[in-house]
Amino acid sequence: MKNIFRTSKGIILILFIFLIGCQKDYLNVNTDPNNPANSTVQLTFPAGVGSTAYVLGGYYQLLGGFWAQHWTQAIGASQWRTIDAYSLSSSDFDNRQWGELYSGALNDYKYVRDQSKATQNWSYYLMATVMQAYTYQCLADLYDKVPFTDALNGTTSNLTPHFDNGTVVYDGIIAMINEALTHDYKTFKSQTNLTATAIQPGVDDIVFQGDMNKWEKFANTLKLKIYLRQCYARPSVASAGIQSLYTSNAPFLDVDAKIMVFNNAENKRNPSYETFIDKLGGNISTSYTIYNYLLTNGDPRLPALINKCTLSPQHYECLAQGDYFNTSYGGSANIQNLSTPVLAPLDPVYFISAAESYFLQSEAIERYSLTGNAKTMYESGIDAAFTRLGVAGSSTLYSGTGVYAYPSDSTFEIKLESIITQKWVAMTNNQGLEAFLEQSRTHYPKVSSVPATDTTYVAGQFTLSVNSATGTLFPKRLLFPDSERRRNPNTPPLQLIYVKVWWDVKP
Numbered sequence: 001m002k003n004i005f006r007t008s009k010g011i012i013l014i015l016f017i018f019l020i021g022c023q024k025d026y027l028n029v030n031t032d033p034n035n036p037a038n039s040t041v042q043l044t045f046p047a048g049v050g051s052t053a054y055v056l057g058g059y060y061q062l063l064g065g066f067w068a069q070h071w072t073q074a075i076g077a078s079q080w081r082t083i084d085a086y087s088l089s090s091s092d093f094d095n096r097q098w099g100e101l102y103s104g105a106l107n108d109y110k111y112v113r114d115q116s117k118a119t120q121n122w123s124y125y126l127m128a129t130v131m132q133a134y135t136y137q138c139l140a141d142l143y144d145k146v147p148f149t150d151a152l153n154g155t156t157s158n159l160t161p162h163f164d165n166g167t168v169v170y171d172g173i174i175a176m177i178n179e180a181l182t183h184d185y186k187t188f189k190s191q192t193n194l195t196a197t198a199i200q201p202g203v204d205d206i207v208f209q210g211d212m213n214k215w216e217k218f219a220n221t222l223k224l225k226i227y228l229r230q231c232y233a234r235p236s237v238a239s240a241g242i243q244s245l246y247t248s249n250a251p252f253l254d255v256d257a258k259i260m261v262f263n264n265a266e267n268k269r270n271p272s273y274e275t276f277i278d279k280l281g282g283n284i285s286t287s288y289t290i291y292n293y294l295l296t297n298g299d300p301r302l303p304a305l306i307n308k309c310t311l312s313p314q315h316y317e318c319l320a321q322g323d324y325f326n327t328s329y330g331g332s333a334n335i336q337n338l339s340t341p342v343l344a345p346l347d348p349v350y351f352i353s354a355a356e357s358y359f360l361q362s363e364a365i366e367r368y369s370l371t372g373n374a375k376t377m378y379e380s381g382i383d384a385a386f387t388r389l390g391v392a393g394s395s396t397l398y399s400g401t402g403v404y405a406y407p408s409d410s411t412f413e414i415k416l417e418s419i420i421t422q423k424w425v426a427m428t429n430n431q432g433l434e435a436f437l438e439q440s441r442t443h444y445p446k447v448s449s450v451p452a453t454d455t456t457y458v459a460g461q462f463t464l465s466v467n468s469a470t471g472t473l474f475p476k477r478l479l480f481p482d483s484e485r486r487r488n489p490n491t492p493p494l495q496l497i498y499v500k501v502w503w504d505v506k507p
Contacts, residue, residue, distance in 0.1 A: 043204070045108070046206050048107075048109045049206055049207060051108065052134070053271070055105070057349030057350075058275055060138070060142075062432075066083045070429060070432055073283070075319070075324055075338065076334040077283035078324075086469050086497055090479040090482045108128075109131050113125055123185045126180045126183070129219075130222060134222055137170070141501065141503075142477060145164060147161035149172065159487070159488070165502065174223060214257075221253040223250075224252065227245075228367075229441060232505050233502060234503075242370070246368075253357035256348070256353045258349060258351060262347070269345035270345055272347070273345045285338040290306075290425070290460070291339065293459045293460030297459070301425070306318070308339055309338050316339045317338050324466075341428075348430075354384040355381045357381075359377070359381040361374075362381065362419050378406050379398050381426065383395070384426070385426035388426075404418070421445050424438065424444070440500070441503065441504060441506065446462070448463050470496075475498060476498055480492065
């Protein structure tokens with residue numbers, strides 16, 4: 001896989017130049033945003049966001065799409081078989097992802113935080129802190145242990161940083177966010193307010209276009225996600241953190257935290273579309289798992305999420321997860337025989353979607369008996385998922401006795417299953433990694449005891465890859481990269497792909 005990955009660094013810079021092309025003063029600055037020793041926070045911040053977005057929206061979306069059973073490897077091709085069969089090696093997801101996030105995104109955010117703190121520019125300080133915390137959580141969730149306390153020091157004596165446990169990373173990023181929220185990040189310096197220090201972000205804020213109220217909501221929603229991830233592994237920490245958020249009436253996202261600055265031109269498109277559709281010819285089919293769930297429930301989002309196969313007559317044809325050796329199509333089978341995910345060149349990359357925020361709130365209210373209406377949040381999550389796709393009819397599915405009606409009179413576990421299942425559907429084609437992580441945390445959707453071809457198969461339940469290389473065990477993590485192992489003797493011993501990360505402890 002590493003041999004066919006098109007480096008994201010060059011694409012990020014092209015995107016950045018495209019984004020600020022109308023800003024004459026920026027283009028007169030002879031600075032590489034990813035070598036920020038002589039840069040500015042306005043140049044460096046979007047470069048960092050671009051790094052995170054191109055990894056998260058590129059190969060991490062691919063990984064999540066497969067492991068969340070939204071996507072599967074098509075017949076007649078082999079690019080993604082190692083992902084679909086759970087047979088990744090330590091040479092996969094190496095410098096192009098791990099290296100990009102550390103040397104690109106996290107390093108850029110640190111520069112912005114350091115420069116902003118020195119000048120008390122608290123708007124950029126909060127923005128960079130939230131994105132750095134978001135990126136660290138992503139890495140800790142995939143690898144369990146990552147360099148954190150010793151990372152990004154920028155000294156020749158720190159070339160072999162210590163790997164911290166996930167709990168240390170989680171506590172550290174919560175502390176970072178809390179500290180950033182204590183400063184005045186909303187009072188901007190102007191001709192009439194010269195004593196203020198915060199600078200109003202402009203075109204360089206490619207997430208919220210300078211709206212610091214939304215950044216505050218992003219920060220709180222990220223904290224909510226971090227706490228909920230720990231609900232089984234550290235129940236007291238999770239409960240106390242979430243209770244504090246609700247006691248203080250912390251505002252949460254009601255809009256998407258995303259970037260959508262793409263252009264339908266080479267190297268400027270959405271990273272999934274650019275890499276997997278335009279450059280590598282697709283060969284990704286929609287998994288039968290998500291297709292069968294949508295079909296069984298008469299979900300009107302089906303055509304907005306899944307393309308029919310292009311052979312006449314056009315129809316839906318989806319493979320069971322990992323069934324890429326299926327011979328029922330004959331020896332000439334290819335992607336035309338199969339349904340594919342709906343992906344477009346201008347699709348945004350989502351960090352936390354509005355739908356995800358509502359589902360997080362629904363779970364928190366229900367799990368901890370908080371003030372609020374879990375049912376309303378649940379329904380708002382479904383509405384937001386429909387709205388994103390431009391599809392009507394969400395209320396007909398959850399109203400009354402609709403198939404997605406909230407089970408108000410049922411047990412907590414039944415309610416949780418409804419919440420997480422709808423979150424899983426909402427994340428199809430756009431937040432695959434998060435959908436995979438949430439399934440690992442909650443065990444919803446459930447794992448089927450029979451294959452998808454069995455007459456007793458329950459729509460939407462996960463099935464083991466037909467060509468699983470791990471027996472009956474599902475993947476749970478990525479392997480520490482070879483590049484890191486060669487450079488850093490502190491890299492922990494290699495763990496098998498099915499070994500659970502620290503927070504994955506639900507019985």
